[in-house]
Amino acid sequence: MNQVIKVLVVDDHPLMAQATKQLLDQIEGIEVVGVANDGQRCIELVDQYGPDMVFLDYQLPDMVGTDVARIVKGKNPNIHIVIFTGVDVSAFVNHLLDFEVSGIISKGTRHTSIKNMIACILENHIVLPRSILQKIKMMPNQSLQEVVLTEDEILIMTMIVKGATLEQVADAIFTSKRSVDNYQRKIYEKYGVKTRGQAVEKFVQSRYYKGD
Numbered sequence: 007m008n009q010v011i012k013v014l015v016v017d018d019h020p021l022m023a024q025a026t027k028q029l030l031d032q033i034e035g036i037e038v039v040g041v042a043n044d045g046q047r048c049i050e051l052v053d054q055y056g057p058d059m060v061f062l063d064y065q066l067p068d069m070v071g072t073d074v075a076r077i078v079k080g081k082n083p084n085i086h087i088v089i090f091t092g093v094d095v096s097a098f099v100n101h102l103l104d105f106e107v108s109g110i111i112s113k114g115t116r117h118t119s120i121k122n123m124i125a126c127i128l129e130n131h132i133v134l135p136r137s138i139l140q141k142i143k144m145m146p147n148q149s150l151q152e153v154v155l156t157e158d159e160i161l162i163m164t165m166i167v168k169g170a171t172l173e174q175v176a177d178a179i180f181t182s183k184r185s186v187d188n189y190q191r192k193i194y195e196k197y198g199v200k201t202r203g204q205a206v207e208k209f210v211q212s213r214y215y216k217g218d
Contacts, residue, residue, distance in 0.1 A: 009035065010035055010036075010037050011035055011036050011037070011058045011059060011124065011128070012037050012039045012055060012056070012057040012058050012059070013030055013036055013037065013038050013039065013057055013058070013059045013060070013061060014038075014039060014040050014041075014042065014048065014051055014052060014055065014057040014059070014060045014061070015027050015030070015038055015040070015041045015042070015061050016041075016042045016043075016044075016045075016047075016048040016060060016061065016062045016063055016066070016074070017041075017043065017061075017063040017090075018043045018044060018063065018065075018066050018067050019063075020043070022063075022113065023041050023043065024041075026061060026090065026113075027041055029117055029120065030061070030120075032117060033117070033120070033121050033124065036124070039051075039055040039057055040054070040055055040057075043066075043067075044066050044067050044068045044069070045066045045068050045069030045073065045074040045077075046068055046069070048060065048062070048066075048074055048078070049074070049077055049078060049081075052078055052081070052082060052085070053081075056082075057085065058085065058086060059085065059086040059087075059088060059108075059124070059127070060078060060085060060086070060087050060088065061088050061090045062074060062075065062087055062088065062089055062090060063090060063091055064089055064091035064093055064095055065091070065093060065203055067169060068168075068169040069167075069169070070167070070203075070206055070207065070210060071089055071091070071095075071102070072101055072102060072105060072207075072210055073167075073210065075087050075089075075102065075105040075106075075107055076105050079105050079106055083106075086108040086109075086127050086128075087105070087106075087107045087108055088107070088108055088109040088110070088111060088123075088127070089102060089107055089109070089110045089111070090111055090112075090113060091110075091112065091113060092112065092113045092114075093203070095110060095138070096137070096138045099134070099138055101210075101211055103132070107132075108127045108132060108133070109123055109126075109127050109132060109133035109134070110133070110134050110135065110138060111123060111133070111135065112135065153196045153197055153208070153212065154196075155193065155196070155212075155214055158179060158189060159189060159192070159193050159196075160214045161178070161179060162175050162179070162186065162189050162190065162193070163193060163205070163206070163209040163214070163215075164214075164215070164216075165178060166190075166202065166205075166206060166209075167206055167209060167210060167215070172186045172187060172190070190202075190205075193205055197209075
């Protein structure tokens with residue numbers, strides 16, 4: 007790389023963020039200009055430093071990767087976003103590509119592979135692991151039936167996406183934390199998922215999600 011590529015690292019785990027920074031610092035032509043631990047801070051640092059590339063953890067405490075990608079790319083169309091994550095994102099990779107994500111790579115990937123990936127991205131390629139491509143190929147070529155949520159369930163999921171706690175949701179809809187927990191379990195059942203992160207992903211891809 008002849009030019010210096012400015013990179014922003016976004017990860018809510020301090021040790022992982024530092025490890026990612028150290029890994030990128032070893033690559034010639036890469037300058038890590040900042041580290042953010044949540045989506046809002048990422049957006050602020052993008053405005054401050056104008057990086058060429060963002061290494062973005064998918065699961066953040068205040069936002070999911072798709073929302074961060076949407077906001078950052080909306081303001082900076084030429085910025086490269088690399089989803090650098092430890093979770094399986096194959097189920098919603100098309101959603102990520104809608105926001106023109108430049109690459110998806112797993113945490114723990116070797117230094118040389120990351121270096122090669124960055125070079126490919128700068129040559130205007132999209133880089134995806136073979137494992138994700140294989141899972142996409144195996145997915146049924148038909149749309150899933152839309153899950154129907156009640157008004158309360160929509161409000162609860164909207165607040166959860168924005169980072170609200172169960173206590174805050176309970177206060178907002180004038181009910182108990184236990185009732186909110188029951189609502190949440192019912193939403194999980196409707197979506198056929200087991201975790202909050204999976205439910206959030208289903209919700210942000212649904213017609214109910216309006217974004218910011």
